[in-house]
Amino acid sequence: MKSVxxxxxxxxxxxxxxxxxxxxxxxxxxxxxxxxRLFCKENAVAAGVEIAADVFLRVDPSCRVTITRSSGTLxxxxxxxxxxYGPLPSLLTSERVALNFLQHLSxxxxxxxxxxxxxxGTKAQxxxxxxxxxxxxxxxKAAVVAGGGINHRMGLxxxxxxxxxxxxxxxxxxxxxxxxxKLHAKHPRVAxxxxxxxxxxxxxxxxxxxxxxxxxxxxxxxxxxxAVSLSAGRVLLEASGxxxxxxxxxxxxxxxxxISVGALTHSARxxxxxxxxx
Numbered sequence: 001m002k003s004v005x006x007x008x009x010x011x012x013x014x015x016x017x018x019x020x021x022x023x024x025x026x027x028x029x030x031x032x033x034x035x036x037r038l039f040c041k042e043n044a045v046a047a048g049v050e051i052a053a054d055v056f057l058r059v060d061p062s063c064r065v066t067i068t069r070s071s072g073t074l075x076x077x078x079x080x081x082x083x084x085y086g087p088l089p090s091l092l093t094s095e096r097v098a099l100n101f102l103q104h105l106s107x108x109x110x111x112x113x114x115x116x117x118x119x120x121g122t123k124a125q126x127x128x129x130x131x132x133x134x135x136x137x138x139x140x141k142a143a144v145v146a147g148g149g150i151n152h153r154m155g156l157x158x159x160x161x162x163x164x165x166x167x168x169x170x171x172x173x174x175x176x177x178x179x180x181x182k183l184h185a186k187h188p189r190v191a192x193x194x195x196x197x198x199x200x201x202x203x204x205x206x207x208x209x210x211x212x213x214x215x216x217x218x219x220x221x222x223x224x225x226x227a228v229s230l231s232a233g234r235v236l237l238e239a240s241g242x243x244x245x246x247x248x249x250x251x252x253x254x255x256x257x258x259i260s261v262g263a264l265t266h267s268a269r270x271x272x273x274x275x276x277x278x
Contacts, residue, residue: 009051009135009136009139010051010054010055010058010097010101011058012135013055013097013100013101014055014058014059014097017096017097018059018093022089022092022093024092025088025089025092025093026089029088029089029092030088031087031088031089032087032088033085033086033087033088034085034086034087034088034091034277034278035083035084035085035277035278036083036084036085036091036095036275036276036277036278037080037082037083037084037275037276037278038052038080038081038082038083038084038098038099038102038273038274038275039078039079039080039081039273039274039275039276040075040076040077040078040079040081040106040271040272040273041077041078041272041273041274042077042271042272043074043075043076043077043110044074044075044106044107044109044110044271045072045073045074045075045106045109045110045112045113045146045147046069046070046071046072046073046074046075046081046102046106046109046146047071047072047105047106047108047109047142047143047146047147048071048101048102048104048105048106048139048142048143049067049069049070049071049073049081049082049102050067050070050071051101051102051105051139052081052082052098052099052101052102053065053067053082053084053098055094055097055098055101056084056086056090056091056094056098058094059090059093059094060086060087060090060093060094062086062087062090063084063085063086063087063090063091063094064084064085064086065082065083065084066082066083066084067081067082068080068081068082068083069081071105071109071142071143071146072109072145072146072147075106081102081273082098082102088277091275091277095275098275099273099274099275101139102271102273103270103271103272103273104136104268104270105139105140105142105143105146106143106270106271106273107268107269107270107271108140108143108144108147108264108265108268109143109144109146109147110147110268110271111147111263111264111267111268111269112126112128112143112144112146112147112148112149112264113147113148114245115149115245115248115259115261115264116147116148116149118245118248118249118252119248119249119252119259122252122253122255123252123255123257124239124251124252124256124257124258124259125149125150125257125258125259126148126149126150126248126258126259126261126264127149127150127151127152127238127258127259127260127261128140128141128144128149128150128151128152128260128261128262128264128265129152129260129261129262129264129265130152130153130155131262131265131266132265132266133265137154137155138154140265141154141265144264144265147264149264150258152260158190159190159191159192159193160183160190160191160192160193161193161195161215162176162192162193162194162195163195163215163217164195164197164217173204173208176194176208177208177209177210180192180208180209180210180211181209181210183210184210191212191213192210192211192212192213193211193212193213193214193215193238194208194211194213194214194215195214195215195217196214196215196216196217196219196227197217197218197219199223199226199227199230202214202216202227202230202231203230205235206230206231206234206235211235212235212236213235213236213237213238213258214227214231214235214236214237214238215238215240215260216237216238216239216240216256217240217241218240218241218242219239219241221250221251221254224237224239224251224254224255224256225254225255227256228254228255228256236257236258237255237256237257237258238256238257238258238259238260239251239254239256239258239259239260240259240260243259243260243261243263244263248261
């Protein structure tokens with residue numbers, strides 16, 4: 001199998017599926033022009049449509065691909081997302097990889113929209129996390145945006161998040177404050193999030209300089225409401241832990257600014273799409 005660049009996700013997906021060649025299409029499929037559509041079989045939010053469309057062009061640049069429903073579009077059962085015209089073997093070789101991207105990413109967008117709808121009427125924004133499939137983070141986070149969510153940090157390099165494990169060695173308040181000052185001396189635009197497990201920590205973090213977000217980790221609703229009162233808008237408050245579609249509305253009603261949900265990317269169900277020859 002020919003090696004492919006590690007950053008080219010379409011090339012990687014095609015290489016693992018096609019390998020040395022699509023034997024079924026080579027020996028059992030008539031080499032004639034054909035037209036097909038990729039359509040949704042349930043209510044969903046489209047995502048990854050552009051990636052799926054590009055799969056056909058990677059397999060065969062002679063294919064003509066039309067996107068009929070772009071990412072972020074609401075889909076009803078039977079709605080066509082992509083139409084493609086080209087050699088039948090090329091369409092069949094492309095089918096599974098294109099559908100894999102489309103189903104997985106639309107699943108993330110659809111679940112995200114459900115969370116966003118659940119907090120409608122509050123100020124809370126729905127954020128993703130770093131709990132993504134290795135190598136697919138950029139695509140999965142784009143799918144979150146397609147569903148109406150907000151991207152949290154992309155990685156360890158673009159935001160500081162000091163969690164309980166970082167403080168496990170017993171870092172003092174003075175040491176923590178000094179570390180924030182040192183960070184901002186070299187990286188003045190990097191936001192700092194501090195994780196709080198207790199209201200005592202919230203009080204302490206509110207007195208510190210250079211803190212942009214306090215993460216309320218697995219706090220009860222009454223604790224979140226108290227934290228909102230203590231903060232009085234001085235920093236952003238983000239709720240995390242124990243968030244699902246049954247709990248997110250009540251969490252948003254406490255007045256927190258943000259709710260981070262790992263399930264958006266690690267637990268989204270694939271949307272049912274199929275390819276149909278026309």
